[in-house]
Amino acid sequence: GHRILKLNTGNPAAFGFETPPEILEDILRNVSSAHGYGDAKGLLAARRAVTMHYQTLGVESDVENVFIGNGVSELIV
Incomplete structure (x- = not known):
């Protein structure tokens, strides 16, 4: 097996x-x-990077529709 x-x-x-x-x-x-919490959607720079990546693949994407989290539970709204 695998560890x-x-x-x-x-x-x-x-x-x-x-x-x-x-x-x-x-x-x-x-x-x-650093005071308080960051944006609940995730870091803007990371969201922009994800958006740009998908746009280079020809996928229509908008930074406002990209959410980044450390698990699924916090992203389900």
């Missing part, structure tokens, strides 16, 4: 995954301006 990793705990460090240094640098650089 299955249960990554549903929300703690990637428990499985040996480390945060890339550039992410840590971004966190430290932006922590003083």
Whole structure:
């Protein structure tokens, strides 16, 4: 069989995954301006990237119709 990793705990460090240094640098650089929650639809830059990707494939897409989340439950409305 195959070894299955249960990554549903929300703690990637428990499985040996480390945060890339550039992410840590971004966190430290932006922590003083990080107040409250981000957009419930997901980060605008990521939504734009998804939109552009699908547009290059010929799929009609609009950033306002793209939702990004960390699981299905939070995206079902």
